[in-house]
Amino acid sequence: MHINKLTNVLIVKAFSTIIITIRATIMKYHFLTIAFAVNVSIMLVACGDKKDKNTAQQQAPQAVPVGVTNVQQGSAIYYDEYPATITALTEVQIRPQVAGYITGIYFKDGQHISKGQKLYSIDQQQYLGKYEQAVANLNVAKANMARAQQDADRYQQLAEQDAIARQTLEHALADLNSAKSQVAAQQANVSAVGTNLRYSTIYAPISGTIGISQVKVGAAVSPGTTVLNTISNDNPMAVDFQIDEKSIARFTSLQQHGTNPNDSVFTIALPDGTVYPTPGQIAVVDRAVDPQTGTIRVRLVFNNTNNILRPGMNCNVRVKNNTGSQQILIPFKAVTEQMGEYFVYVVGDSSKVTQRKVTLGQRLQENVIVKDGLQPNETIVTTGIQKLREGTVVKASADTTGRK
Numbered sequence: 001m002h003i004n005k006l007t008n009v010l011i012v013k014a015f016s017t018i019i020i021t022i023r024a025t026i027m028k029y030h031f032l033t034i035a036f037a038v039n040v041s042i043m044l045v046a047c048g049d050k051k052d053k054n055t056a057q058q059q060a061p062q063a064v065p066v067g068v069t070n071v072q073q074g075s076a077i078y079y080d081e082y083p084a085t086i087t088a089l090t091e092v093q094i095r096p097q098v099a100g101y102i103t104g105i106y107f108k109d110g111q112h113i114s115k116g117q118k119l120y121s122i123d124q125q126q127y128l129g130k131y132e133q134a135v136a137n138l139n140v141a142k143a144n145m146a147r148a149q150q151d152a153d154r155y156q157q158l159a160e161q162d163a164i165a166r167q168t169l170e171h172a173l174a175d176l177n178s179a180k181s182q183v184a185a186q187q188a189n190v191s192a193v194g195t196n197l198r199y200s201t202i203y204a205p206i207s208g209t210i211g212i213s214q215v216k217v218g219a220a221v222s223p224g225t226t227v228l229n230t231i232s233n234d235n236p237m238a239v240d241f242q243i244d245e246k247s248i249a250r251f252t253s254l255q256q257h258g259t260n261p262n263d264s265v266f267t268i269a270l271p272d273g274t275v276y277p278t279p280g281q282i283a284v285v286d287r288a289v290d291p292q293t294g295t296i297r298v299r300l301v302f303n304n305t306n307n308i309l310r311p312g313m314n315c316n317v318r319v320k321n322n323t324g325s326q327q328i329l330i331p332f333k334a335v336t337e338q339m340g341e342y343f344v345y346v347v348g349d350s351s352k353v354t355q356r357k358v359t360l361g362q363r364l365q366e367n368v369i370v371k372d373g374l375q376p377n378e379t380i381v382t383t384g385i386q387k388l389r390e391g392t393v394v395k396a397s398a399d400t401t402g403r404k
Helices: 002-059 126-158 166-201 245-257
Strands: 064-070 072-087 090-094 099-106 118-121 200-202 208-210 229-232 239-245 266-269 281-285 295-302 314-331 336-338 341-347 353-364 366-370 379-383 392-400
Touching: 072 353, 090 314, 118 239, 126 166, 166 200, 208 353, 245 281, 245 295, 266 295, 266 341, 379 392
Parallel strands: 064 392
Antiparallel strands: 064 379, 072 239, 072 314, 090 229, 099 118, 118 200, 208 229, 239 295, 266 314, 281 295, 314 366, 336 341, 341 353, 341 379, 353 366
């Protein structure tokens, strides 16, 4: 009995020791767990703070350096340009009226000639022979008519005395009429052959400059097919160009009101790029619009005292366009195009840019007229545009490239 009680006491103590050991172990591991959790939390907080700092640094906008200029107003005097062709006001092609061989050329190529001056001669032998024959036939016909006239006169006197039959007088009068018809026919033949003889010598129909001869002495020519040469007057000269039908009213007004001869409303740029020193005058606006192109021809007239302008030359007509009022002008390089529309970047509050649509007018060298979309003294970006987006913050500096 006593042994059993002792055994039970030992067992209870053993269990107590085990429980105490277990509790100590649990407390130790619980402390470690808490410490680990605290350390992890501290690390997470530190990493979060570092990430927030990096994110803040990444999200901070970087100012883009750009060049800017202020929107200005200026005089809008510019020139509308049209491709044009210089032509002679009067130009005549020299063609033979009769067939034959060229027997003489009586001018120098490119020479200034006067109206009526002798230019070419065509072999006259055949025409001279026919003319002489025609004159001889005419003389024969006239002689026959004279004899018939005498017979008719004599028979008329006899008929008045009832000395001949009436029928004889009538025959004599008929012969006289026939002889007159023969004379008329022969005169017409002489005139025709004489015309051909005259056409065998070619004279200048107008005064002007003659070109290079297209034939040489001895060449066979025929009427209607061979062009011998061309003569054109060289002062004044015409300049022809096409305008859109929308511009008809403007040019008609210029024609009706006229322009001062000393005013350079109409000038031309020659093929070498130089501007012809003498301004021109509008001569005519053509009668009808070409339905296929929707354009109409306009002709200007220019003095050509120094013979600089030559028929067939290409040039550009420059028509001064002066609105008479101040226009908004900006550098053309400030404009961007998107889908056929034009935009500029305007610098606003907080140095942020806004893309704004504008309506453009005439381009004036390096500048362009803005019809709508901008106001004077606004600031626009001129350089560095390719880096910009809506709302971009910019670091602006004055564009030092200047304006033209």
